[in-house]
Every structure is written in structure tokens, then in C-alpha cells.
Amino acid sequence: MHFTLRVWRQKNAQDTGHFEIYDIDGVSPDASFLEMLDVLNEKLIKQGREPVAFDHDCREGICGSCGMFINGRAHGPLRNITTCRLYMRHFRDGETITIEPFRAKSFPVIKDLVVDRSALDKIVQAGGYISVNTGSSPDANSIPVPKPAADLAFTYAACIGCGACVAACKNASAMLFTAAKVAHFAMLPQGQPERRQRVKRMVAQMDKEGFGHCTNTGACAVECPAKIPLTAIAQLQRDFIWANLSPDPHAASSS
Amino acid sequence: MSEILTAPSPTITAPLTWSEGNLIETSRCPSGDLEKRWTRHKDNLRLVAPHNKRKLDIIVVGAGLAGASAAASLGELGYRVKVFVYHNSPRRAHSIAAQGGINAAKNYRNDGDSIWRLFYDTIKGGDFRARESNVYRLAEVSVKIIDHCVAQGIPFAREYGGYLDTRSFGGAQLMRTFYARGQTGQQLLLGAYNALQRQVAAGTVQVFYNYEVLDIVVEEGRAKGIIVRNLITGEIQRVAAHATVLATGGYGNAYFLSTNARLSNATATWRAHRRGAYFANPSFVQIHPTCIPQSGDYQSKLTLMSESLRNDGRVWVPRTPGDKRRPQGIPESERWYYLEEWYPSFGNLVPRDIASRAAKRVCDMGYGVGPTGRAVYLDFSDAIQRLGREVIYQRYGNLFEMYEEITGESPWETPMRIYPAVHYTMGGLWVDYNLMTNIEGLYAVGEANFSDHGANRLGASALMQGLADGYFILPYTIGDYLATQLFVKPSTDTTAFAQAEKETQQRIEKLLQTKGTRTVDELHRELGKILWDHCGLARNAKDLAEAYNAIKLLKERFWREVAVPGTGSEFNQNLEKALRVADFLELGELMIIDAYHREESCGCHLREEYQTEEGEALRDDKKFAYVAAWQWNGENQSPTLHQEPLQFEFVKPTVRSYK
Ligand SMILES: Cc1cc2nc3c(=O)[nH]c(=O)nc-3n(C[C@H](O)[C@H](O)[C@H](O)COP(=O)(O)OP(=O)(O)OC[C@H]3O[C@@H](n4cnc5c(N)ncnc54)[C@H](O)[C@@H]3O)c2cc1C
Ligand code: SF4
Ligand code: FES
Numbered sequence A: 001m002h003f004t005l006r007v008w009r010q011k012n013a014q015d016t017g018h019f020e021i022y023d024i025d026g027v028s029p030d031a032s033f034l035e036m037l038d039v040l041n042e043k044l045i046k047q048g049r050e051p052v053a054f055d056h057d058c059r060e061g062i063c064g065s066c067g068m069f070i071n072g073r074a075h076g077p078l079r080n081i082t083t084c085r086l087y088m089r090h091f092r093d094g095e096t097i098t099i100e101p102f103r104a105k106s107f108p109v110i111k112d113l114v115v116d117r118s119a120l121d122k123i124v125q126a127g128g129y130i131s132v133n134t135g136s137s138p139d140a141n142s143i144p145v146p147k148p149a150a151d152l153a154f155t156y157a158a159c160i161g162c163g164a165c166v167a168a169c170k171n172a173s174a175m176l177f178t179a180a181k182v183a184h185f186a187m188l189p190q191g192q193p194e195r196r197q198r199v200k201r202m203v204a205q206m207d208k209e210g211f212g213h214c215t216n217t218g219a220c221a222v223e224c225p226a227k228i229p230l231t232a233i234a235q236l237q238r239d240f241i242w243a244n245l246s247p248d249p250h251a252a253s254s255s
Numbered sequence B: 001m002s003e004i005l006t007a008p009s010p011t012i013t014a015p016l017t018w019s020e021g022n023l024i025e026t027s028r029c030p031s032g033d034l035e036k037r038w039t040r041h042k043d044n045l046r047l048v049a050p051h052n053k054r055k056l057d058i059i060v061v062g063a064g065l066a067g068a069s070a071a072a073s074l075g076e077l078g079y080r081v082k083v084f085v086y087h088n089s090p091r092r093a094h095s096i097a098a099q100g101g102i103n104a105a106k107n108y109r110n111d112g113d114s115i116w117r118l119f120y121d122t123i124k125g126g127d128f129r130a131r132e133s134n135v136y137r138l139a140e141v142s143v144k145i146i147d148h149c150v151a152q153g154i155p156f157a158r159e160y161g162g163y164l165d166t167r168s169f170g171g172a173q174l175m176r177t178f179y180a181r182g183q184t185g186q187q188l189l190l191g192a193y194n195a196l197q198r199q200v201a202a203g204t205v206q207v208f209y210n211y212e213v214l215d216i217v218v219e220e221g222r223a224k225g226i227i228v229r230n231l232i233t234g235e236i237q238r239v240a241a242h243a244t245v246l247a248t249g250g251y252g253n254a255y256f257l258s259t260n261a262r263l264s265n266a267t268a269t270w271r272a273h274r275r276g277a278y279f280a281n282p283s284f285v286q287i288h289p290t291c292i293p294q295s296g297d298y299q300s301k302l303t304l305m306s307e308s309l310r311n312d313g314r315v316w317v318p319r320t321p322g323d324k325r326r327p328q329g330i331p332e333s334e335r336w337y338y339l340e341e342w343y344p345s346f347g348n349l350v351p352r353d354i355a356s357r358a359a360k361r362v363c364d365m366g367y368g369v370g371p372t373g374r375a376v377y378l379d380f381s382d383a384i385q386r387l388g389r390e391v392i393y394q395r396y397g398n399l400f401e402m403y404e405e406i407t408g409e410s411p412w413e414t415p416m417r418i419y420p421a422v423h424y425t426m427g428g429l430w431v432d433y434n435l436m437t438n439i440e441g442l443y444a445v446g447e448a449n450f451s452d453h454g455a456n457r458l459g460a461s462a463l464m465q466g467l468a469d470g471y472f473i474l475p476y477t478i479g480d481y482l483a484t485q486l487f488v489k490p491s492t493d494t495t496a497f498a499q500a501e502k503e504t505q506q507r508i509e510k511l512l513q514t515k516g517t518r519t520v521d522e523l524h525r526e527l528g529k530i531l532w533d534h535c536g537l538a539r540n541a542k543d544l545a546e547a548y549n550a551i552k553l554l555k556e557r558f559w560r561e562v563a564v565p566g567t568g569s570e571f572n573q574n575l576e577k578a579l580r581v582a583d584f585l586e587l588g589e590l591m592i593i594d595a596y597h598r599e600e601s602c603g604c605h606l607r608e609e610y611q612t613e614e615g616e617a618l619r620d621d622k623k624f625a626y627v628a629a630w631q632w633n634g635e636n637q638s639p640t641l642h643q644e645p646l647q648f649e650f651v652k653p654t655v656r657s658y659k
Helices: A033-046 A120-125 A147-157 A166-167 A175-186 A194-206 A217-225 A229-246 A249-254 B034-044 B065-077 B117-123 B132-151 B184-202 B267-274 B309-310 B338-342 B350-365 B379-386 B390-407 B460-481 B495-514 B520-534 B541-561 B571-597
Strands: A004-007 A017-023 A096-100 A109-111 B019-023 B058-059 B080-084 B205-208 B211-218 B221-230 B238-239 B241-248 B285-291 B314-318 B376-379 B416-425 B441-445 B626-631 B638-645
Touching: A004 B495, A017 A033, A033 B390, A120 A175, A120 A194, A147 B184, A166 A217, A175 A194, A175 A217, A175 A229, A175 B495, A194 A229, A229 B034, A229 B441, B034 B132, B058 B065, B065 B080, B065 B205, B065 B460, B117 B132, B117 B241, B132 B460, B184 B205, B184 B460, B184 B495, B205 B571, B211 B241, B211 B267, B211 B495, B211 B571, B221 B241, B221 B495, B238 B495, B241 B267, B241 B460, B267 B441, B285 B309, B285 B350, B309 B390, B314 B338, B338 B379, B350 B376, B350 B416, B350 B495, B441 B460, B441 B520, B441 B571, B495 B541, B495 B571, B520 B571, B541 B571, B571 B626
Parallel strands: A004 A096, B019 B638, B058 B080, B058 B241, B080 B205, B241 B441
Antiparallel strands: A004 A017, B211 B221, B221 B238, B285 B416, B314 B376, B376 B416, B626 B638
């Protein structure tokens, strides 16, 4: 297959950046999108030119490292799939493919297609955990969890932290990411003691990191490779209102 | 590609030699009753008081299961922890990709499981090349791992009654594997990552992401800290601490193609080795039987299809070699279920090494399927009929999707095609019972050490080991050393630090100055081919000797021909790669020496000269019941072999039979 690639090149965070055009030939339809970029980079190195920087690691859709804006969509033309799981057979022969980094104020560009997504870690630091110390846990089967709740918790816990939800959102909101974590713990008995403060703190941190507000467009869920459903956001919104309106028995003792 | 494959001239022979060192007698393993060893050992370890913990600095390199669980637990204890990862977030470690599950001797099924049985299965699975004390401790703490992970909110699979579900895995006749759909590693890692982030918020742990450790600083036999490169700015920095923990994962990527994440590498452990840490059993590499076969030269990695699939999938090839019919069209009587035939009691669930070699054997005999003839079928049609689509979807849905995406074929309609691929490295830094290397104050946990899996790892036990090391072992044992370091003030202002920093800078300069014509990936592929062909599924003395030569030549060419664009003072992914491959080349050489020296077959290490008529491994317990711990003696010097004898007081090494 043959493609014309329009690739965003930006030397570093300070550089303004621009598109460059590359032609690439003889691409196997069974090559993955990242393997196609590997082939391009090998060619560029041989020509003494700078290869294109991009993030990747597992190349099977689970580490959340990869992530680019391809033809105007986060993770490319297919729904609910990471960039590394795109294959060239998903593109038309001869097509021009535009490749850009995820664009959001909270995701500054490091180089070319690589962005800094550490703002997502900060949201987790604000409360995306259950406060249990190693060594203090009761027997695993001492608290049964109804299977439907456990299954739903898993559905929410599957988020890979790629940031596509942010990139896909016109407000650059990290709502789906934050909601996935909040909803995961909300489903489980172990998540209850910190439920109110968790949602309040994580939402506050999300705002602090400069992510936009959620206006329920649903664009995030279309691209989310972990298929986090929009019900996560509904859950967060319910919990958020509840946490702010009703007194928190746990907070009472500490304040 | 063709020029790459020209064989190096076999006339330039470097002798494959090593020198014999001492017997290792300091593994710190306790004696006495097996069941009481760990408890007694813990009771005898020195303690550090809480107010002193706050004054002690620990470096943890890596935030996979082992590193994140260790760092979080050490932070909870009150130590000052600094975590370094080359990833842009600790959540991206390779552990995230583990699919199948985690073992624990919970006996929730009432099927007769026990700590003893998990211990026995693991030590037998490792073909009697691991320490009894360590493996027993692993089985013992496995129970607490599940408790802790459930308390963290990890959404394990459950049954309708609300209790935890388990399944069986290769090498065991019990159902002791806990899982979270096909994403167990992800869920366990996120649990540890969340715990780590909690400590970051609490101020006990600092995480330095986008930092690669390029050297370990050792002074007078003690670890003093590390040299790191800030991957964004290229700046080289020194970091000192009272103790350093390497949780940097395995080295399967030496083979270029493997199931490991693309960035996984051996630099931290290899650099520690060059600074004096022994590297144990480097040739013990696990080749996983169920991977998607390679499809082209551009291929960047191999994708694992979880071993759990062998629970319900049946492995077969057509009885007629070269049968080109569609698999669905081949009648039952013309299918050869070779695993079920050769190993009736374990069937499709034989351990990985056995399943991998069996696949190679049938393909060598001409029965292989697919365009290259290097694949066998893994068929779910029986299971779908027996259990229904819904159940199979619940168990393997995401794996089926992944397979279809990569190959364009649906396992619902046609059997999967699978072939073995490099997956896991049992070898690693030598550690004592406290998980400390022979360098005082330098620890290795998780896949980075060699400790628990002998010559072959059973499925679902790497996650168990990583978390056992990080949550329940290191937090105790590290105190024993730190208690002696209370009055030491870590300083980066020493000649050892200056020297290590200078050498790192020189290494980088040299790579950038070479300005050759070959890309790092091209040269890495060459290394991978040498290792796969000669130090892969089957090995022999002649091929190994040739491979040793070939790697020497390749190494020399690497430093003449490599092209690394850009500079050292910027984000430069090719420089990162080049540094890692330079270390893989040296490690590859040691892997070959180790494979050559071990004149027996055991676990994953099959020496063609030492096998039964049926092609099963022939162990030599008289000569080789030891851990091979290698010492670095310098550039172009042959290494020294130190043997740690393995004593079996509680189990009797038997011929490992899964018939
Ligand atoms: C596809 C796949 C599936 C698997 N499935 C299972 C399973 O079902 N059950 C099971 O038990 N095991 C499984 N395994 C094995 C298991 O996942 C690994 O052995 C285990 O996760 C290793 O964990 P770790 O913490 O030791 O290292 P890793 O998870 O590899 O983490 C290494 C860490 O070290 C850091 N690092 C490394 N070098 C440096 C450096 N020089 N500088 C800075 N940072 C560095 C990295 O950033 C990373 O954080 C699987 C493995 C693969 C490949
Ligand atoms: S919610 Fe989905 S899109 Fe957003 S970070 Fe998680 S996996 Fe990525
Ligand atoms: S590279 Fe890991 S999700 Fe794409």
C-alpha cells in the first residue's frame, strides 16, 4: 500500500511546530499503524533525517502509552481502539493520513507526537485509591461482592489512562477518566468509606489541572479504547451532588 | 534484509571460555522446618524504629508490580522513597500487559490445594532448579496477596454468590488462579499504582517519570545510588540513597521479537552486573507456547494469547503433513491432538516449556499449519458447544477480539493459529533470601531477580512473585540492612559517582559520534536472530559456540555501524534504544556462555545432546543441581562462574513427568 503522511513535527515544548509531508510505499496491510511509523523512521534515519518521536510500549492496547490524533480523531478512524491496535488495512490505499499529537492545554507537547499526560496521575493522587496499608487486610472472601457489581466495577476499572477522552473532547475535559475511577470504587464495598471525599477531591484536582468542564457531548466514549461507558459520568455526577449536599459521617470526626 | 542475514565468517573464532569461582555459601536461607523458616527469619531480622525510617532514603527503580508494590509499602512504613521509571507514568510498566491470572494457595475451591502443593508444583515446574526456602515462602505469602488486592478494590472475577472465582492454569491440576477477565496484570498493577499515588500524596514517595537509570554506583561493595538520564532534557544526574532496589523487569527483548513491551530492557540489571552483581542463570528463558505467529519482516513484537486459553482450547494439527484444507473442514479422525496423546494426564495444560517444544517438534516434523508452516491450531469449537458462547465470551472475549484484530480471522469461526515466542526470563540478578544481591544494599525484586522459578516458570506465578517480593518480603528484609546504615549520610560527591557519571557520558558520546549507516533496530534484529536460532527452544554446543562468535562480531560492528541521529541533550528515543541494545549485546554473550556451560537439559533449557528418546529434558542432578551465578570481569574478559548448590531436603527431584 502507498500513503502520504502529514506528520506534526515539533522539536520541543517551546517550538511552534509544523506539518511535514512524507511518502511511504510498500506498506503491508497487515502492518500495524505503529509498525508503519517504524518503517518510516528507519527510512528517515538512513537518510540522515530526524525520526518522528511517538509514545508506545505494549503495542497491544493496554499500557495507554500510544495515542495520536489521526485524520482528526483520537486514536484514528475506528471507534474504541488504541493507535497501536490500528492496522493499515483499516486505511485506503493512496490515502493522505494526517498525524498530530493529542491536543489539550493540560497535555503539553514534549516532542512531535509525544505529550505529557502526567496531569492524569495528579488526579489519581487526589483520591483514586482505597486507603489500606499492606498487611492489614482481612481474608479476601470475608466480604462477598455481588457478581454484577464486581463486573461493573471491572468495566470501569479497565481505563488505560491514554487520555483519548481528553483529546476527543471539545472542552478537553478529563471527565471520563476521572469518572471511571470514581465509579469503579463506588461499585465496591471497599470503596464506600472514602466515597464522598474521593469524588470531591478528584473533581477539584481535575479543575486545578486545567481540564475543561464536561458538557455531556459523549465524544469521549466514542474513542475510549477501554469502552468506559457514559454511565460512569452519570455515576460521578450523582456522587458529586450527594457528596456535596449530605453530611459526610467520615469527615465529621476529622474536621 | 538479505545483507543482514549473511553469516559471519566462522573462521574468526574467539574461544568460549570462563573461569571457575567459589561455591556460594551465603544465600542467608534459614534452616529447620520448611513451614517455620520465613516466620523465624522475620523474627530475627533487625528492625528500624519509625523515627529512624524517616531519615532513610531508598531508591526504587521501576514501578511494575514489584517496584510499585515495594515502593508503596516502603512509603507506608515511613521510609523516604524515590521511584525512577523511564515510562511517562508509573502505570505504564510492562506488568500492565499480563492477562491470565495470579496463583494463590487459598483452597477456596476445596479441591485439596495447600501451601505445600503450590510450593511443590512451583519447584517441580521449575525442574528443581530453585531454592526450596524461597519457593515455600512464595507459596506462603501468596495467600495474603489476594487479601490485600481485594482490599485495594481490585475487581477480580466472582461467582454468583459473590465469592472469588478461580480457574486452572498450566502445570497444575488445581484451580488456584485468580483473575480479572483477561486483564489481571492491569488490575493488579493499577492497585499497586493507586497505592503508590496515595504515598505520593502523603509525601513519603516521589516518582520521577521519564528518567532512565544508566548506571549503579558502588563503593567498597556497597550500593550508593544511581546515575540517571532525564529523558526529556537529556541531563545526566546523580542520586544517592541508603539502599537501592532494582525492579526493572526481564530481558526477553534481547531476542528483539518477544511478547514483552517494546521498551523493556536489561540496562539497569546489566549495569549492576558490570559493577559487581552476579547474574544468575541468564540462559533460562521461557518461550511461551501460545503466541500469534510472526507475519512479516516489519513485525515489531509478538502478541501473547493467554495460556488460560488452553483451559478450554484444544491444540491440534492435521494428521497429514501439508494438509491445506480449511481447519473446520478437517474431520475429527484426521486431527492429531498431540498434547492430549503425548501427555494424557495434563493434556493441553502441560507446562509451557513442554507445550512449546511439542509445537516445535510437530512443526519440525512437517505438520505445521499456516502460510509459514510454523503454527499449530488452538481450537475452541468443542468448548463453545459445551459451554455456550456467553461463557466463552466472559472468559476470553477480549483475547478473541485481539486475535481477530491482528490476524483478521475470528476464533469463533476458525481455530486460532499459535506458535511459541520468547516471553519471560527466569534468569536475573542473583539475590540471597533477603532479595539482596551480592552488593550490599542493592536489592532486586520481580522478574529482575532469578529467585523463584528455577528453569521454568509456571503460568500465573510471575504476578504472584512480583507482589510477594514487593508487598510482603522486601519491606521486612530491607530493614535488616538499613538498620546498619543509620549513621551513613548519602552523598553524590564522591569519586565513584564522578567516575560513573563520566563513563555514562562517554558511552552516550560514543554512540552519537559513530554516525554509521545501520539503524539500532536493524542491529537488534540481527542479535535477536542469533539468539532465537541458537539459544532458543533447543540448543547444542556447536551452535552455541558459533553464536558466541557471531555475537562478538556483531557487537564489534554495532559500535562501528550504528546510526544514532540527534543529540544527547534532548528527547532522543533512538539514543535510548541504542544504549539498551548495547547492553543486550553483552548480556546475549553471557546467555550463550551460560547455555553452553550447562551440559544438561532442564526446564526451558533443552540441550539437544541431553534428551530422552522421546525428546524430553534429561537433567543431570549430580553435576548441575546449582544456580550458576556469573561474575563480570571486564570488557573482553571471560566471566567467572560461582556455583550456589541447591539442596533438596523436602522434595525429591524426580523426572518431571506430565504424562
Ligand atoms: C504478555 C504477557 C502476559 C503475561 N501474563 C502473565 C500472567 O497472566 N500471570 C503472571 O503471573 N505473569 C504474567 N506475565 C509475566 C509478568 O507480567 C511479568 O513477569 C511481571 O509483570 C514483571 O513485573 P516487574 O515488576 O518485575 O517488571 P515490569 O513490569 O517489567 O516493570 C519494570 C519497571 O522498571 C522500569 N525500568 C526498567 N529499567 C529501567 C531503567 N533502566 N531506568 C528506569 N526505569 C526502568 C520500567 O519503567 C518499569 O516501571 C506476562 C508477561 C507478558 C509479557
Ligand atoms: S477513559 Fe478511556 S479514553 Fe479516557 S483515559 Fe481512560 S481509557 Fe483512555
Ligand atoms: S502501545 Fe500500549 S496501548 Fe498502545
